[in-house]
Amino acid sequence: MSDTPNNPVDAQVRRLTVQERLSQLEAEQARLRLELASLAGELRLPGMYLTLEAAGTSALLPAxxxxxxxxxxxxxxxxxxxxxxxxxxxxxxxxxxxxxxxxxxxxxxxxxxxxxxxxxxxxxxxxxxxxxVKDLVETPVLVDGTPDGSAPMPWDATGLMAGLCRTPDGVRPLLRTSAVLVGSEGS
Structure with missing residues (x-):
């Protein structure tokens, strides 16, 4: 018997389980990023990040x-x-x-x-x-907390934010890709 489910219900359950695990891993990664930022002073995230604007604010998405x-x-x-x-x-x-x-x-x-x-x-x-879509940012700096002690950003309560990054244009939330993809399931 193969490991891949042939039943559509089994496939849907497996997909949801994998998506839940991915979401948990991203949450753990975000927690570890914040811990590293508090320990290391300045931590640069490797790679390129796309700056997106929506609802009057902007965020970063890994390119x-x-x-x-x-x-x-x-x-x-x-x-x-x-x-x-x-x-x-x-x-x-x-x-x-x-x-x-x-x-x-x-x-x-x-x-x-x-x-x-x-x-x-x-x-x-x-x-x-x-x-x-504004621009690409290379190796933004991960920061801890809200920028300059200001009010929480609208991203805080949505589950979409993996952390905050300092860019040349200011502090931007880092978007959790899996939160958007799971949202497309119609939950």
């Missing part, structure tokens, strides 16, 4: 999680989907789901025609709908 950035296309509503699922579209001949980052943050708005879809790498095609 290695991004397949492509495209202009907003017409989205078909998905019946019964939660409000943060903006709809579906066809990406390079395959169906894709668009998750609205602003709605995940609690901001309802109609996206501008200048909005972008950030296509994430993964087994399924999921795009993050953002107001704008």
């Amino acid at each position: 290695d999680a991004v397949q492509e950035v495209v202009r907003l296309v017409e989205l078909e509503p998905l019946q019964g989907a939660p409000p943060h699922v903006a709809g579906t579209f066809i990406y390079r001949g395959s169906p894709a789901v668009a998750v609205d980052l602003a709605v995940l943050l609690g901001v309802r708005r109609l996206p501008d025609l200048d909005a972008h879809l950030v296509i994430c790498k993964g087994a399924r095609t999921v795009a993050v709908l953002v107001d704008r």
Whole structure:
């Protein structure tokens, strides 16, 4: 008997289990990043990070999680989907789901025609709908706490934030990719 489940219910349970474990690992990674930042003084995260703008704020997404950035296309509503699922579209001949980052943050708005879809790498095609993609940041500095003792950022309560990074343009939350991808499941 093979290790791969043939039953669609078993496959769905396995997918949810793997997604839950990935989310737990990202949470542990975020906790360890904060601990390192408090111990090491200045910790630079390796790699490139894309700066996304949504709901009046900006965040970083690891560039290695991004397949492509495209202009907003017409989205078909998905019946019964939660409000943060903006709809579906066809990406390079395959169906894709668009998750609205602003709605995940609690901001309802109609996206501008200048909005972008950030296509994430993964087994399924999921795009993050953002107001704008600003630039790439190389090796941002991980920081501890909220910037300058200010009020908590809107990202804090959403489960989307893996940590805070200092960039040339200020402190930005680091987005947890798995939180957006799990959100596309319609939970």
